[in-house]
Amino acid sequence: MGLLMNLTVNGLATGMLIFLLAAGLTLIFGLMSVLNFAHGGLFAWGAFSGVFFYGITGSFIISVVGAILTGIVLGFITEKLIIKPVYGNHVQQILITLGFMLVLSEMLKVVFGPNQIAAKTPDYLSGSWEVGGVILIKYRLFIILIGIIVFAIVQFILKRTKIGLIVRAGVINKEMVQALGIDINKVFLYVFMAGAALAALAGALMAPYSGVVYAEMGLEFAILAFIVVVIGGMGSFPGSLLAAILVGLAGSYMAYFVPSLSLAVNMILMAVVLIFRPQGLFTAKEA
Amino acid sequence: SGADEVEGSGSDETIKVGVLASLTGALESYGKQTQRGFDLGLEYATDGSMEVNGKKIEVVYEDTETKPEVAVQKATKLLEEDEVDFLVGSSSSGDTLAVLPLAEEYEKVMIVEPAVADSITGSEFNKYLFRTARNSSQDAVAGAASIAGEGVKIATFAPDYSFGWDGVEAFKNAAEDLGAEIVLEEYADPAATDFTANLQKIIESDPDYLFVVWAGANSPWNQISDMKLQEKGIKISTGAPDIPALSVMEPLVGMEGFSVYYHTLPDNEVNDWLVKEHTDRFDGEVPDLFTPGGMSAAIAIVEALEQTEGETDADQLIEVMEGMSFETPKGTMTFREEDHQALQTLYAIKLEQQEGVPYPVPVLIRELSPEETEPPIMN
Amino acid sequence: MISKLQGKNFWLIILAAVLAAFPFFSDSRTMTILLTQIFIFAILAMSYDILLGYTGIVSFGHAMFFGVGAYTTAVILDRMEPTLGMFILSVGAGMLIAGILSFIAGLLTLRLKSHFYAMFTLALSGLFLVAAEKWRTVTNGNDGFTFRAPELFQDRTMFYLAALGCLVLVYLILSRFVASPMGRVLIAVRENEQRTASLGYKTLHYKVTASVVAGVFASLAGSLYSVSLRFVNTSVMTMDITLDALLMTIIGGVGTLIGPILGATVIEFAQHYLSGLARDYPIFERWIIFFGIVYILAVIFFPQGIVGWFRQIRAKRLGKREAAIRAKQPVLKAKAEENG
Amino acid sequence: MSRLLTLENVHTHIGQYHILQGVSLTAEEGEVTVLLGRNGAGKTTTLRTIMGLNPASSGTIHYDGQDITKLPTFSVANGGIGYVPEDQAVFTTLTVEENLKVAMRKEDEAAMARQDYVLTLFPDLKKFWKKEGGHLSGGQKQMLAMARAFVNDNRLMLIDEPSKGLAPIVIESVMEAIREMKKQTTIVLVEQNFSMAAGVGDTYTLIDDGKTVQNGRMEELVRDEELKRTYLGIA
Amino acid sequence: MEPILQTENLTIRFGGHTAVDHVNFTLPPKEFKSVIGPNGAGKTTFFNLISGELKPTEGSVYFKGRLIDSLSPVERTRLGLGRSFQITNVFPNLTVLENVRLAVQSREGVRYNPFRHYSSYKKFTEESMEILSTVLLDGKADAIASQISHGEKRKLEIAMLLALDTEVLLLDEPTAGMSLEEVPSILNVIRKIKEGGDKTVLLIEHKMDMILDLSDSIMVLFNGQLLADGTPEEIMQNETVQNAYLGGMPHEQTAHA
Numbered sequence A: 001m002g003l004l005m006n007l008t009v010n011g012l013a014t015g016m017l018i019f020l021l022a023a024g025l026t027l028i029f030g031l032m033s034v035l036n037f038a039h040g041g042l043f044a045w046g047a048f049s050g051v052f053f054y055g056i057t058g059s060f061i062i063s064v065v066g067a068i069l070t071g072i073v074l075g076f077i078t079e080k081l082i083i084k085p086v087y088g089n090h091v092q093q094i095l096i097t098l099g100f101m102l103v104l105s106e107m108l109k110v111v112f113g114p115n116q117i118a119a120k121t122p123d124y125l126s127g128s129w130e131v132g133g134v135i136l137i138k139y140r141l142f143i144i145l146i147g148i149i150v151f152a153i154v155q156f157i158l159k160r161t162k163i164g165l166i167v168r169a170g171v172i173n174k175e176m177v178q179a180l181g182i183d184i185n186k187v188f189l190y191v192f193m194a195g196a197a198l199a200a201l202a203g204a205l206m207a208p209y210s211g212v213v214y215a216e217m218g219l220e221f222a223i224l225a226f227i228v229v230v231i232g233g234m235g236s237f238p239g240s241l242l243a244a245i246l247v248g249l250a251g252s253y254m255a256y257f258v259p260s261l262s263l264a265v266n267m268i269l270m271a272v273v274l275i276f277r278p279q280g281l282f283t284a285k286e287a
Numbered sequence B: 001s002g003a004d005e006v007e008g009s010g011s012d013e014t015i016k017v018g019v020l021a022s023l024t025g026a027l028e029s030y031g032k033q034t035q036r037g038f039d040l041g042l043e044y045a046t047d048g049s050m051e052v053n054g055k056k057i058e059v060v061y062e063d064t065e066t067k068p069e070v071a072v073q074k075a076t077k078l079l080e081e082d083e084v085d086f087l088v089g090s091s092s093s094g095d096t097l098a099v100l101p102l103a104e105e106y107e108k109v110m111i112v113e114p115a116v117a118d119s120i121t122g123s124e125f126n127k128y129l130f131r132t133a134r135n136s137s138q139d140a141v142a143g144a145a146s147i148a149g150e151g152v153k154i155a156t157f158a159p160d161y162s163f164g165w166d167g168v169e170a171f172k173n174a175a176e177d178l179g180a181e182i183v184l185e186e187y188a189d190p191a192a193t194d195f196t197a198n199l200q201k202i203i204e205s206d207p208d209y210l211f212v213v214w215a216g217a218n219s220p221w222n223q224i225s226d227m228k229l230q231e232k233g234i235k236i237s238t239g240a241p242d243i244p245a246l247s248v249m250e251p252l253v254g255m256e257g258f259s260v261y262y263h264t265l266p267d268n269e270v271n272d273w274l275v276k277e278h279t280d281r282f283d284g285e286v287p288d289l290f291t292p293g294g295m296s297a298a299i300a301i302v303e304a305l306e307q308t309e310g311e312t313d314a315d316q317l318i319e320v321m322e323g324m325s326f327e328t329p330k331g332t333m334t335f336r337e338e339d340h341q342a343l344q345t346l347y348a349i350k351l352e353q354q355e356g357v358p359y360p361v362p363v364l365i366r367e368l369s370p371e372e373t374e375p376p377i378m379n
Numbered sequence C: 001m002i003s004k005l006q007g008k009n010f011w012l013i014i015l016a017a018v019l020a021a022f023p024f025f026s027d028s029r030t031m032t033i034l035l036t037q038i039f040i041f042a043i044l045a046m047s048y049d050i051l052l053g054y055t056g057i058v059s060f061g062h063a064m065f066f067g068v069g070a071y072t073t074a075v076i077l078d079r080m081e082p083t084l085g086m087f088i089l090s091v092g093a094g095m096l097i098a099g100i101l102s103f104i105a106g107l108l109t110l111r112l113k114s115h116f117y118a119m120f121t122l123a124l125s126g127l128f129l130v131a132a133e134k135w136r137t138v139t140n141g142n143d144g145f146t147f148r149a150p151e152l153f154q155d156r157t158m159f160y161l162a163a164l165g166c167l168v169l170v171y172l173i174l175s176r177f178v179a180s181p182m183g184r185v186l187i188a189v190r191e192n193e194q195r196t197a198s199l200g201y202k203t204l205h206y207k208v209t210a211s212v213v214a215g216v217f218a219s220l221a222g223s224l225y226s227v228s229l230r231f232v233n234t235s236v237m238t239m240d241i242t243l244d245a246l247l248m249t250i251i252g253g254v255g256t257l258i259g260p261i262l263g264a265t266v267i268e269f270a271q272h273y274l275s276g277l278a279r280d281y282p283i284f285e286r287w288i289i290f291f292g293i294v295y296i297l298a299v300i301f302f303p304q305g306i307v308g309w310f311r312q313i314r315a316k317r318l319g320k321r322e323a324a325i326r327a328k329q330p331v332l333k334a335k336a337e338e339n340g
Numbered sequence D: 001m002s003r004l005l006t007l008e009n010v011h012t013h014i015g016q017y018h019i020l021q022g023v024s025l026t027a028e029e030g031e032v033t034v035l036l037g038r039n040g041a042g043k044t045t046t047l048r049t050i051m052g053l054n055p056a057s058s059g060t061i062h063y064d065g066q067d068i069t070k071l072p073t074f075s076v077a078n079g080g081i082g083y084v085p086e087d088q089a090v091f092t093t094l095t096v097e098e099n100l101k102v103a104m105r106k107e108d109e110a111a112m113a114r115q116d117y118v119l120t121l122f123p124d125l126k127k128f129w130k131k132e133g134g135h136l137s138g139g140q141k142q143m144l145a146m147a148r149a150f151v152n153d154n155r156l157m158l159i160d161e162p163s164k165g166l167a168p169i170v171i172e173s174v175m176e177a178i179r180e181m182k183k184q185t186t187i188v189l190v191e192q193n194f195s196m197a198a199g200v201g202d203t204y205t206l207i208d209d210g211k212t213v214q215n216g217r218m219e220e221l222v223r224d225e226e227l228k229r230t231y232l233g234i235a
Numbered sequence E: 001m002e003p004i005l006q007t008e009n010l011t012i013r014f015g016g017h018t019a020v021d022h023v024n025f026t027l028p029p030k031e032f033k034s035v036i037g038p039n040g041a042g043k044t045t046f047f048n049l050i051s052g053e054l055k056p057t058e059g060s061v062y063f064k065g066r067l068i069d070s071l072s073p074v075e076r077t078r079l080g081l082g083r084s085f086q087i088t089n090v091f092p093n094l095t096v097l098e099n100v101r102l103a104v105q106s107r108e109g110v111r112y113n114p115f116r117h118y119s120s121y122k123k124f125t126e127e128s129m130e131i132l133s134t135v136l137l138d139g140k141a142d143a144i145a146s147q148i149s150h151g152e153k154r155k156l157e158i159a160m161l162l163a164l165d166t167e168v169l170l171l172d173e174p175t176a177g178m179s180l181e182e183v184p185s186i187l188n189v190i191r192k193i194k195e196g197g198d199k200t201v202l203l204i205e206h207k208m209d210m211i212l213d214l215s216d217s218i219m220v221l222f223n224g225q226l227l228a229d230g231t232p233e234e235i236m237q238n239e240t241v242q243n244a245y246l247g248g249m250p251h252e253q254t255a256h257a
């Protein structure tokens, strides 16, 4: 019982973290159909700038806000310079965003040095409680909480405003949306910035979780985020949440019960979902 | 006129060394440590003259980018274009393995540093290679020596790939030789973010020690502390990594393990020189994990050349190098004749918090002598 | 049309001849090796383009087939005698295995739509990578193992020529393939799969064929690759290989065979020279940044790849002519006939 | 009556092609101007050029006294111009409801009233309110494309072949709607169905090979057999 | 004579909506039959069921007396059921000529040859050019399909169907969006097909003059159901057709050249 609870709580927390990372990608890839391989780079920048701001201010909250701002600024630059010329062309998106990913990761080394950097957890979030054999790690509970809040906010915006609709319409036919009087370029820019901000937030939260930030972390996690977006059903927020939690839990359970498969668990999960429900767990429409 | 000839050939007869290292990418910091160490080592061994027997030593560095095909390209360039007499490298075992056949093909001595895979001096051995780096088995033996004993129950935890398997395998042998009992071998996805399942199993197996073999930035330390392993009476032990990685090991303060090198551990002149020069030149930075390795490689080369009187013929070099002992920042190293592995000192340590140092510091418990950490011969 | 084709072939023959003569005039081994790498990756990129450029299938799992070739050859040469015969046998075996594998993978997954297929191949090749890591008795895990190349290929010039020969051969085979009736249908599938089906073509057959052809030649590239290194490890199965193939194809120009070759050349050279600059100029220490910028500039200045860019220039010239013709066309010609 | 829209000698290039080679037309407030011409004449391109989707390379476009030649598409639209493209451009994965929601510039009562009116005009849309646009029948898509332009309070409407694919009875109600709309809205219409063009049009502009060939009152064209035969193939 | 095409209780439901509702119809060989009905009546869906693009919820399709329910669209095309699409459906980045050539190639059964150069099939190209001139599109042979005007795409659509040269032609609003002056020429093409006497045609159109001019018989779909099937005269007199479909529309659009 305690064992299952442990596996579940920790799997959930991992899932939520993956969700936060995938949330930005769901906006960018799911809604705008942009294959942004630089997403991991934005995530890593969020992580590093979070650690940086924490280092100079000692305040975790400021560090998170700083990371989000970094994400917004980088999102702005990325959209204007990198993404704008390639909307609607996946092949070019792959090339240009991979190039930008290299630039982003390498710039991290220029700015923050080439070494990994330790990330500290604020005192009020570090440590764990042990309740009846179940170990509740404070920081992980905190992440679950943030995940739920972010989900609620984004879901609210998508449901209660036209933005989601406009973006989806814009992907189907950009010209027509403009002909309806909407400055779709600006909308895309804002959505992209929001996606980048979410990536940076995920990075800033990831740092204390794993205790370390390093320049290659972006690439490592970006693929995981893509997996989550795809099995969640492109562009579906609830889908991403569910998929992320599934990935988190599957990782946790498999590592315990079928350790020999644990290396392959994400790939197996994705393959299974694609075979039995190729459109993903949810579709954007159902969301 | 005979003298003229000698002089004539002597002036253009420089000895060239090609160093392969990961100067970009994930292993960049290792590559740079090797590079600095090698430069300093040459200077030290030649007393600043950069000459042996009147021959100038020239070093060419190449970045392998941690890609085997690039390593081969660069190694060939070094061998063919720069016509180097020695190869040194590399930061990753894969790159090194890919380059080994070239050393054999071109009949040049290659000093392996700091690649750690056992197979380099094992199944893939060829006579042209010598390794100043310690191998996985030595690490493991050292790890075992620092915690294993009669009746001690140990669980191991390692990443699920060759490095982890090799490390655990060797550790297990060494620890069992010392009378310990391995109660559990846990492996985790090296890229995992959540280690709950593994740690849960470890807790259940109730060992005295958890021996962790780990490499890479993504590490389980935070979670080990969050899951309160230490409070449950499980002592943690592992190899102390380089300084950037040490800084994330705060949760493990108090743990006992081993170290390949930390600048305060060895007590000898070479190390004193290294620490002093390194801090002077690099803004107060101290030498790190693989800096002495780079230095040792340089020292070994100069030592060998001195013995052959500047002759770079590989067969002659091999002859003098087999069994050769030389002084390094880590004390005396000896190339074992059978597999050309340098036997060397490792250190049993304890991690302590120290005033003014932003990371846990490995403090010496005792030196593990070259004999004590001698690995099995595997070629 | 015909003469134009011959014109193009003429230049290609000259180029191939120059390349074949190269090692006898230049003693730069680095260049020989670099070119050999380019030939090998050009084969890989061309095979990838059969999928991406001709059939419109994005695959993130191409490394799987490359890896199959690399390991098959490595294992056979390591366990048997490293003779030329064995090498040829191993290449054949690799291609056969890759063919069967891509056939099965294709049948299983090509029913899926675009990016789902891409993700599925990613998963599949991820599983292969894990398998390569875990099956230590054969692969020696991610450390990999070295082996001896056949006597003939110990000489890098010979191997260079062999790789060049393979490149030329693959280029010829593939150009024939894409210009064949079958190749034309592949393009139709890329453009509009459902419409292709309603014209009476079984699109799945074509997609599977493309996947098999791509897999088989990727395996050939893999075999050559491992022999060029005389070493193999799990890096041959990683996403990096797929991404390299992808990037080379895109930079050169998708949907052409020259494109991937140019792409391989550009990327390998850029990498080589930029990392070389790092040694001489400290500001190039972070040369990867400049490398990334090359990609970005490539998209901005050559959105259709290098070949696409050339074509555009040519089309612009032709376009002016065509516009002139268009303006002279008799107005309402169709109508006049109809009423007349 | 005043001129709402004036195109003067407009040229448009698409890529390297010179598509419009001198189109001039005017639309008087409260009137329906019909663009006529054979396939590939440049009718659609003319509308797209007004919308800024294929910007003019020379010449001027004035709307309501303002030069809109260089304005971005969304600004043109926000000036009160509605556009019904010839390929319908329905947002396929959005429902009928969502299609209209995206289109609505302001969701006020007046807009709701217009929406209700549109739905009485095309009851099918109401019936399939929650259906994805991509799943509608050809005619239903055409209806949706029109409805999307009609829900806004536009001063000018550019409509490209509305009757295409519609059942005769629906064409009638569309004509009805256009006549109704004329009271507040000026319309530029591309129409191949001559009876419909003649039924609703006040003036016409004939385009051929990218150039304006003739402008005039619709009644004149209806009477001018010669012109009809030469350019429209109607006897 | 055995009907070339026949359906039995053909039905399809999308969610709760029955788009085609138990349609029983027979089409004798070499007949020219038109399908009319209001928008959304199920005409295109009916075509989709016949061509195999959609699978029926219920009921069957017979081709020359053979049950073809289990056949894919590809196999049906190969049997001799060719169709054009209501929404233009071409290969956007290929030239107009190549679009047609692909259809000719399929008809000739040259589907898998991976080695011969396509240009050695010269006659395919020649034939394609001929077909293009039939539909007055030869001037645009080298244009990229996505860059031709809407009406031109409609012609291309017809050209591709002609190139397939199937026994049965399913035409879904072939002249929608085609210019007034060119409708007659396309009408001519269709008339020629009819006069050739060896093709069976099923035509969906909303242009009544055209339908009356060409059809041997007309079937009317209403809300998915087969409301009537008869000669043009019978259909024109049908009250429901008059009120719910035609309204009072004058039908003067067809040119009588």
Ligand SMILES: Nc1ncnc2c1ncn2[C@@H]1O[C@H](COP(=O)(O)OP(=O)(O)OP(=O)(O)O)[C@@H](O)[C@H]1O
Binding pocket: D014, D015, D017, D019, D037, D038, D039, D040, D041, D042, D043, D044, D045, D046, D086, E146, E147, E148, E149, E150, E151, E152, E177, E178, E179
């Ligand atoms: N994107 C494009 N690139 C190149 N040429 C184009 C493009 N779009 C249209 N054209 C060409 O411009 C000309 C005019 O096209 P347009 O669509 O304006 O004609 P139209 O009068 O609307 O014809 P239709 O009645 O068939 O709709 C045509 O010859 C067409 O081939």
Ligand SMILES: Nc1ncnc2c1ncn2[C@@H]1O[C@H](COP(=O)(O)OP(=O)(O)OP(=O)(O)O)[C@@H](O)[C@H]1O
Binding pocket: D128, D131, D135, D136, D137, D138, D139, D140, D165, E014, E019, E037, E038, E039, E040, E041, E042, E043, E044, E045, E046, E086
């Ligand atoms: N894939 C689908 N999913 C859901 N509903 C559909 C789908 N396809 C068609 N329908 C619905 O079925 C009905 C019949 O559509 P169909 O396209 O057959 O009409 P049609 O008779 O061809 O009309 P039109 O004359 O407008 O082209 C319509 O109400 C349409 O909304």
Ligand SMILES: [Mg+2]
Binding pocket: D043, D044, D045, D086, D160, E149, E150, E151
């Ligand atoms: Mg048009």
Ligand SMILES: [Mg+2]
Binding pocket: D137, D138, D139, E043, E044, E045, E086, E172
């Ligand atoms: Mg229809």
